[in-house]
Amino acid sequence: MENFLSSCTSGGCGAKIGAKDLTGLLQEIPRKKDDRLLVGFDTADDAAVYQINEDQSLISTMDFFSPMVEDPKTFGKIAAANALSDIYAMGGRPLYALNIVCFPEKMDKKYLKEMLTGGAEKIEEANTVLAGGHSIYDHEPKYGLAVTGTLSNRKIINNNTPKEKDVLLLTKALGVGLVQSAVRVGLADKEIEKAALFSMQRLNKDASEKLKQYDVHACTDVTGFGFLGHLVEMVEKDYTAVVDTSLLPLLPKVYYFAEEYLATAGGQRNREFLGKKVPLANIAPAMQEILFDPQTSGGLLISVAADKAQDLLSEIQKDDPQAQMIGEIVKKEDAPIVLL
Structure with a gap:
């Protein structure tokens, strides 16, 4: 039976596609303008922010990757904490999360259960609801979350708005x-x-x-x-x-x-x-x-x-x-x- 980590060629955030490869490509993707989209991907911010009324916006992000640790439950906790972090970085409060799961068909499903259990425990620690998700078979395990939260329109914290002398x-x-x-x-x-x-x-x-x-x-x-x-x-x-x-x-x-x-x-x-x-x-x-x-x-x-x-x-x-x-x-x- 294949080891949980052995099939992975890279893991964690080190597996991200490099910024050099993404920067030009993303600018060429067609997109519809919507004034209610207060934060999109123009500034490489941590999450998307979409205004729903005068006072409040939805904040939404997703993040997943392959394992960088041997223990599947620990990996699940790390992947969930990492995905939730984008909401926290912008001053938001996460409401619910959806699992994103890729898993080898021939790998022991006990690893899958442990990975999902770790993620669920971290979601619970965040006082957030696990609301569902989607899974596919893949050559190596991958796990993460799509997270939706709320934040005040007056308290959105962007990634690129510092001030002199900060x-x-x-x-x-x-x-x-x-x-x-x-x-x-x-x-x-x-x-x-x-x-x-x-x-x-x-x-x-x-x-x-x-x-x-x-x-x-x-x-x-x-x-x-x-x-x-x-x-x-x-x-x-x-x-x-x-x-x-x-x-x-x-x-x-x-x-x-x-x-x-x-x-x-x-x-x-x-x-x-x-x-x-x-x-x-x-x-x-x-x-x-x-x-x-x-x-x-x-x-x-x-x-x-x-x-x-x-x-x-x-x-x-x-x-x-x-x-x-x-x-x-x-x-x-x-x-x-x-x-x-």
């Missing part, structure tokens, strides 16, 4: 892609793997609820395009982000794994897409790999008014102690990101 916060440690690479080659011990699994399974729900109470101007979750990819999306249009790399929260031994050249294919795609947009001459090669590393179910990257940043960080750290201030937003310079 402070940047990051709520989860970086490096899950590198840790998973280290697990596959036997370099990561159980405690390191456990830390990465805990991070990927953790909902961004608590941080999302807290940021609604503060003067947050922009937010996104850090996933397959890596820390730099998602930060470029946030600032490229109007501003520059200055980031102190020494302040970035990292999973245990991630820097060592990066030094051992355990970079992923997804990380390389991210590097190729950003090209020369971000100057890297003063950044050590290992840190570069961390900055490009695809994150599965990563943390929230928040741009908040400077006078509210410490208060918000203190609130978030009550549940997410690894959260840190990592930089600031300044006037637009030659590069969208300056790394210190």
Whole structure:
């Protein structure tokens, strides 16, 4: 009987089609204009927002991928947390979710049950309803969710609307892609793997609820395009982000794994897409790999008014102690990101 993970050539958010391949293609797709579609895919935001009345909008997203971990139940939890995160990043409240399932016909169906059970448990933790789904046979397992929620029209948090002098916060440690690479080659011990699994399974729900109470101007979750990819999306249009790399929260031994050249294919795609947009001459090669590393179910990257940043960080750290201030937003310079 085939092993749950053995058939998968790539997994997690590292399996995403690269931004370089998507950018031009998406602009050529025909689409109908609708003034009620407040957020579509023009700005690569985290979810679609569709106005239903003067006060409220629906927020909708979908996300799925193949496994990056051996245990199917754990994989189900990670995939569900990752899909729900897009709703949280924009300040929404998820209402219900639909399963998206691909599964090999000859694989033991106990794995399918465990995968779906893990997802259902994470959906329940989010106080969200599992309302159905769709499944097909495929060559490898894939799982995720389509999630629908609501949010106030006055409190939509976009991914690309920071303001000058904002402070940047990051709520989860970086490096899950590198840790998973280290697990596959036997370099990561159980405690390191456990830390990465805990991070990927953790909902961004608590941080999302807290940021609604503060003067947050922009937010996104850090996933397959890596820390730099998602930060470029946030600032490229109007501003520059200055980031102190020494302040970035990292999973245990991630820097060592990066030094051992355990970079992923997804990380390389991210590097190729950003090209020369971000100057890297003063950044050590290992840190570069961390900055490009695809994150599965990563943390929230928040741009908040400077006078509210410490208060918000203190609130978030009550549940997410690894959260840190990592930089600031300044006037637009030659590069969208300056790394210190």
